[in-house]
Amino acid sequence: MSIDTGAIDALVGDGPAAWDTTGLIPVDVLRKLGGMGVLCAEVPARFGGPGADVFASGELTAHVGALCSSLRSIMTVQGIAAATVLRFGDREQRRDYLGQLTSGRLACVAFSEPGAGSDLAGIATRIRPADDGTGDALVSGEKMWITGAVYADVIVVYGLFGDGPSGAAAVVPTDAPGVRIEQVKDPLGCRAATHSRVVLDDVRVPARAVLGGGGQPLPLLFTTALSYGRMSVAWGCAGILRGCLAAATADARTREQGGSPIAEHQLVARHLAELYTSERIATQVCRHAAEQWERGAADAPVAAVLAKQVAATHATRGAATAVQVLASRGFTDGHVVARAYRDAKAMELIEGSTEISQLILARHVLDTV
Amino acid sequence: MTAAQGGTGSDSLEKELTAFLTERTGTEPSAEQDLFSTGVISSMFALQLVVHLEDEYDIEIVGPELSMDNFRSVRAMSALVQRLQGAEDGSRAG
Numbered sequence: 120m121s122i123d124t125g126a127i128d129a130l131v132g133d134g135p136a137a138w139d140t141t142g143l144i145p146v147d148v149l150r151k152l153g154g155m156g157v158l159c160a161e162v163p164a165r166f167g168g169p170g171a172d173v174f175a176s177g178e179l180t181a182h183v184g185a186l187c188s189s190l191r192s193i194m195t196v197q198g199i200a201a202a203t204v205l206r207f208g209d210r211e212q213r214r215d216y217l218g219q220l221t222s223g224r225l226a227c228v229a230f231s232e233p234g235a236g237s238d239l240a241g242i243a244t245r246i247r248p249a250d251d252g253t254g255d256a257l258v259s260g261e262k263m264w265i266t267g268a269v270y271a272d273v274i275v276v277y278g279l280f281g282d283g284p285s286g287a288a289a290v291v292p293t294d295a296p297g298v299r300i301e302q303v304k305d306p307l308g309c310r311a312a313t314h315s316r317v318v319l320d321d322v323r324v325p326a327r328a329v330l331g332g333g334g335q336p337l338p339l340l341f342t343t344a345l346s347y348g349r350m351s352v353a354w355g356c357a358g359i360l361r362g363c364l365a366a367a368t369a370d371a372r373t374r375e376q377g378g379s380p381i382a383e384h385q386l387v388a389r390h391l392a393e394l395y396t397s398e399r400i401a402t403q404v405c406r407h408a409a410e411q412w413e414r415g416a417a418d419a420p421v422a423a424v425l426a427k428q429v430a431a432t433h434a435t436r437g438a439a440t441a442v443q444v445l446a447s448r449g450f451t452d453g454h455v456v457a458r459a460y461r462d463a464k465a466m467e468l469i470e471g472s473t474e475i476s477q478l479i480l481a482r483h484v485l486d487t488v
Numbered sequence: 489m490t491a492a493q494g495g496t497g498s499d500s501l502e503k504e505l506t507a508f509l510t511e512r513t514g515t516e517p518s519a520e521q522d523l524f525s526t527g528v529i530s531s532m533f534a535l536q537l538v539v540h541l542e543d544e545y546d547i548e549i550v551g552p553e554l555s556m557d558n559f560r561s562v563r564a565m566s567a568l569v570q571r572l573q574g575a576e577d578g579s580r581a582g
C-alpha cells in the first residue's frame with residue numbers, strides 16, 4: 120500500500136486548532152484525503168482503494184488521531200461505510216460505492232436514534248420496498264448524532280427491513296428529497312467532525328441502493344459496522360495518547376520551575392511515565408486485535424471491543440494527565456491537549472460505551488472461560 | 489487450515505456447526521432450531537460465526553449470501569457452506 124503520511128501532514132498542517140474552534144474542517148481537505156484513499160484505507164486495490172492491511176490502516180489511523188480526533192472521526196465513519204459495503208454489498212454495489220468512497224465522495228453512517236442508543240435492538244427506522252411497482256425502496260426514521268453528515272454526499276442508513284425482524288443498510292444521498300440534516304450546536308468534543316440529527320421522511324431510493332438486497336440479520340449488520348468502528352476508535356485513541364505524550368514531554372523538558380525543568384520533579388516525571396505506559400498499552404491491545412482479524416479468529420470482534428475499551432479509558436486518563444503537566448499552557452481550546460481532553464471523553468461513549476463494552480467482555484468471559 | 493477441503497458431507501458439517509455453536513454459546517441447538525428467535529445468536533456472536541465459517545471452510549460470505557435465512561438454523565448454514573464451497577471449487581476449475 121502507498122499512503123504517504125507526509126502528504127497528509129502537508130494537507131492538515133496546523134489546521135486542527137482552528138478547525139476545533141470554528142467547528143469545521145474545510146471540505147476540500149476532506150475530499151482530497153478521500154481521493155487519496157486515506158479515509159478508508161482498507162478498501163482493496165481492485166476497488167480503487169489503497170488496500171492497506173489492518174496493521175497499516177491502524178497505524179495510519181493513529182497517525183491522524185494524534186493530529187486531530189475530528190478528522191480521525193471522519194475517517195472512522197467513512198471506513199465504517201466502506202466496511203459495510205464491502206461485506207453486504209453485491210458485486211456491482213461494491214464496485215460502484217467503493218469507487219465513490221475512494222475518489223473524494225464522503226459518507227457518514229447512521230445507527231443511533233432517539234430511542235436506540237446503547238440498545239440498537241430498539242431501532243425504528245424502516246427500509247421497505249415501495250409497493251407501487253417501481254422497485255424503489257422507501258427509508259423513514261430519525262437518526263441522532265450522526266458524525267460528518269454535514270460534509271457527506273451519502274448516508275449509510277441502518278434499519279429494519281420491511282416489517283422486520285431482519286435488517287438492511289441503504290445508501291441514501293444527502294440531497295435526496297425527504298432528507299433533513301440539523302447540526303448539533305456546541306458539542307463537547309470532536310467539534311470539527313460535526314454531529315447532526317438526520318430525519319428521513321419517506322426518502323425514495325432505487326432498489327440498488329439497498330445493500331445486498333436487504334434482509335440481513337440486524338445483529339450482523341451492527342456488529343460488522345461497529346467492529347470496524349471499534350478498531351478505528353481504538354487506534355485513534357492510541358494516537359491521542361501519542362499526541363499527549365509528545366506535548367507533555369516537550370513541555371516538561373523546557374518549562375522551568377523551582378530552579379529546574381519540571382520533568383526533574385519526580386511527581387511530574389511520574390506523569391510522563393504513566394502517559395508512556397498508557398500509550399504502549401493502547402498500542403499493544405490494538406495490535407493484538409489486529410492480529411486476531413488478520414488470522415480470521417472467531418473472537419476478533421471481542422478483541423475489537425477490548426481494544427476500544429482499553430484504549431479509550433487510557434486516552435481519557437492520559438489526556439487529563441497531559442493537561443496536568445502543561446497546566447495553563449494547555450488550557451485553551453484548540454490546544455492539542457485541550458482537544459484531547461474533550462475528544463477522548465467521547466471515545467468512552469461511542470461504538471459501545473464503557474459500560475456496554477464491559478457487559479460484552481463479561482459475557483465473553485462467562486461463555487468461554 | 490480448513491476442515492473441509494474437497495467438500496464436507498452435510499451430516500458431518502451439521503455436526504461441526506452444532507459443536508461450534510455449543511462450545512461458543514453453551515446450548516446445543518437442534519438442526520432445525522431457529523437460532524434467532526431462540527436467542528442463540530447474539531449481537532456479538534453473529535459476526536463471530538461469519539468469521540469462523542469463512543476461515544474454517546475457506547469461503548467468502550458476502551452480499552446477498554448474508555441474508556437471515558441462510559443463518560436461521562444449523563441446517564440452513566450447512567447448506568450455505570456447501571453451496572459456497574461448490575461455487576468456489578467451480579470457479580477455481582473454470
Ligand SMILES: Cc1cc2nc3c(=O)[nH]c(=O)nc-3n(C[C@H](O)[C@H](O)[C@H](O)COP(=O)(O)OP(=O)(O)OC[C@H]3O[C@@H](n4cnc5c(N)ncnc54)[C@H](O)[C@@H]3O)c2cc1C
Pocket residue numbers: 196228229230231235236237238263264265266267308309314465468469470471472473474475478
Ligand atoms: C461524539 C459522538 C459521535 C457520534 N457519532 C455517531 C455516528 O456517527 N452515528 C451514529 O449512529 N451514532 C453516533 N453517535 C451516537 C452514539 O452511538 C450514542 O451516543 C451511543 O450509542 C450511546 O447512546 P446514548 O447517547 O443514547 O446513551 P444511552 O444509551 O442512553 O446510555 C446512557 C448511559 O447509560 C449506560 N447504559 C445504557 N444501557 C446500559 C446497560 N444495559 N447496562 C449498563 N449501562 C447502560 C451507558 O453506558 C451510558 O453511560 C455519536 C455520539 C457521540 C457522543
